[in-house]
Amino acid sequence: MAYPPAAHSSPPRQPSVKVILAAADVSRVVDRIAHQILEKTQGAADTVLLGIPTRGVPLARRLAARISTFEDVTVPVGVLDITLYRDDLRRHATRAVGPTDLPSGGIDGRRVVLVDDVLFSGRTVRAALDALSDVGRPASVQLAVLVDRGHRQLPIRADYVGKNIPTALAENVKVTLAETDGADEVKLYGGSPA
């Protein structure tokens, strides 16, 4: 027997959605990170930006574009695919491997800034550090993220954070960017209804 629709019980729970950063906010945050990178790297000298797919890549390109607008320096941008270095490969169906594309000058002896959209457990960054050590030996590695949502499972921290968002584990942070998803936005899903 099928249950009748629960019309008389409490109203159906809508998963709450909260916009944390709108398009204009994302743009301001990227501007600020670009300034901070310039400040902390003496004008982006000898610096390479490596985006972690998927959304770290357009973010890295945007940062490089802003840096060149602000200070007229060209920062090489690359892509670092970390699929084969993940520690959860066996927990999922086989993941497709994406391209890794390092700037022509390489990364040896340079300052590498890894760029990603959300910093959460830290496992992606751990994988990225392993991948990095297999493709070269940077002088130093820094990390830039658009959003830090906490709940680290590894001793990793970011050097540049766009926005700290205190979250519950059950919540979900979703970053969309114009290049990959059509619009810039950071949303928090599934929180307690405010």
Added chain:
Amino acid sequence: MIRHLLSGADLDADTATLVLDTAAEMATVAGREVKKLPALRGRTVVNLFYEDSTRTRISFEAAAKRLSADVINFSAKGSSVAKGESLKDTALTLQAMGADAVVVRHPASGAPHRLADWVDGSVVNAGDGTHEHPTQALLDAYTMRSRLGRLAGLHVAIVGDVLHSRVARSNVLLLTTLGAKVTLVGPPTLIPVDIATALAPGIDVSYDLDTVAPGVDVVMMLRVQRERMSDSYFPSAREYARRYGLDGPRMRRLPEHAIVMHPGPMNRGMEITPEVADSPRSTIVEQVANGVSVRMAVLYLLLGGNNR
């Protein structure tokens, strides 16, 4: 993703393209200082070879090692097979040792299919009798795509001993899946027309290499497999070389962009002359290098995730 790779027909166009794309990423590892990826750390790959092979076994071994898998090489010579152990008992032994994948080459057509029923791990067919050799077809497709930029619409002539060739069979299946047009060329005794045309739709057969040559993008020369020939299929080696061998003058009648392939090992002077084999159009050495990348892709896609 599929669990075993037994036949060129196991792959639909999307999966085959995924293998080729993954292989392209794997190929970049060969150019790095650290030629190793951690993706298959802790997994065991057994190379179970009942037939002599150098390039295929070494290629699979290199591929597995570059992905950090543990590799156990098993050749029938000097093993319990020489004492009469059956394929099934050998399979159960490997199973008990915890093999995650078995790469098998066997003189009997269909042996890998049987093996796939007996072991829990993935089975990769590395050549079974006169049946199939799917990773060779994948590496050939990869080589064509990287040289000519595409596969769909290419015209590929597969020339020679089609009857005994597992390379030809797997290539016909895979290339037609990927949208290439295949013409089989060889003496009538070595092309089983009914079987060949039933393999895949749109297969052409020709007995005259010179009429086919001017319209092809790829010529794939097959080795004349004397070890599999119990009867005489052509009057003499000289006549075969004359009619179906690829020499300099014949190569120059191919379109300018056309490439020449050979799965190796070559009989120089029989199906291919040294002039052709060592020419810039020949992809023979490239095929070997690409073999490692393609096999890395296959092993990763079969073993990299949880596909059970």
